[in-house]
Amino acid sequence: MGEAKTDETEPRALRGARATAARRRAREDEIIRATRNLFDTVGVRDAQIEDIAQAVGINRAIIYRHFSGKEELFALTLVGYLDELAAVMRDADDPEAAPMVRLEQVASAFLDRGHEYPAFVDCALDLLSKPGNELLDSVSEGAMMRLGRGMLGPLGVLAHVLEAGNESGEFHAEDPYMLANMLYTQALGALQFARNQLLVSEASPGVPTVRRVPWEAVKRQTIRAAQAMAVADDPRD
Template identity: 55%
Template structure:
C-alpha cells in the first residue's frame, strides 16, 4: 500500500516531523556557537574574541552566524546567559551552606566575587551589556535573547534577594526594597571587581598629590562583604 504524504501546513511548510527536526538542528547549532563563544571568552577575553574567531571555532563562516543571531550583541547576550546560569547555582549553594542571614549574605557576596575573579570575561561581558542604554539593547538584541538574559539574571539575584528578605523577616536587616538592594550590590560588585583585577588604588598622599597604591583581591572581597552587610543593616543608604 503506497503511503500518502502528509500535506503541508497552510503556510506551505512541512508539518511537525520535518519542522521539529529542522528546529532541533538549529537549536543544536546555536548551542554550539554559544559554547564556542564562551570558550573563546574564557581563553582570550571579551576584547580579543571576535566574530571571525567564533565562526572558525564552530567551523562555519560569519554569514552562518548572522543567520542564527541578529548581531554580535545578541550572541554576547546569550553567552552571558551561560555565565549567569552557572553563577546562579554557585550563589544558591553558597546561601544553603550558611545558617544566619548575615553569614548567608557574606557567603553569597564572597561566592559572587570568587566566581567573577575566576571568570574575568563574565565581568567584561556583564559591564559591556550594562553600559548600553535600554533602547539600544532592545534594538540590537532579539526578544528571545533578552527574555533568556532576564530570566538568568533573575536566577542570580533571587539568591541575594531571598537572603536579604530572610534577614528582614528575622529583624537583622533593615531594607525597604530587597530587590533594589540585590540589584545595587550586583552592579556595584562588578565595579569593585574591576578594581580587584587591576590591583591598583588611587589615593591622595598630600593635598593635590595623587599616589598609586596596591590592593589585593582579598581586600576588595572583604570590602564588598562589609558594604553589603552595612547596607542590609540600614547603615548605608540603598
C-alpha cells in the same frame, strides 16, 4: 468499526519543523559554546565574530542568521555564566544560618566566581554599559527573555536572603530586588577594580599616589558594604 483514517502529511510536516528547529538550536548552542571558549581564553575584548565562526567551522554570515548581532550573541553567552553563578551561590547559601551570615556566603561565592572568570565580568559590564533602550533595540525579545531569566538566578538568591533578613528584622531592605540589582552591579565594579589592582590615594595634599590593593582586601570590603546596605534604615522611616 472501521479504522480511523490518519493524515500522514501533518505529522511529517510537524516532524520536519521540529527537526529543523532542533538543528537550528544545536547550531546556536555550538556558536555560544565557541564564544564562551573564546571569552575564557582570549577575553571579551579580543573576541571577534570571525574567530567564533572559524572555531565552529562556518562563515560569519551564518552567525547573523542565528543572532541579531554581536550584542545578542554576547548576551546569550552571558546567560551561561549567570546560570553557573546562580548554582554556585545556591550551593554556598545555608538557609539555616543567620541572614547576615547568608549574605556573606552568597556574596563571597559571587565574588570568588567573578574573580575566577574575568570574562564573565567583562561580558556583564559590556552589557551594563549600554542604555536600556539601545540594548532592547539590538537584542531580540526571545534573547532578552533568556537573559532576564539568567539574571534572575543570582539576583533571586540575593533577594531571597534579603527578604529573610527583612522578616527577621536584621535587614531593612526597602525593595530586596532593587538592592539585589545594586549589589550585583557594585560587585561587578569591585571585581574590575580588583583586577586592575590599582588604588589611587593622596600621598600629600594634592599629590596622588598609586598602590596595589590585594584581592582579599577588595573582597572583604565589598562584602562589608553589602551588609551595611542591607541593614541600613528604610529611607521611608
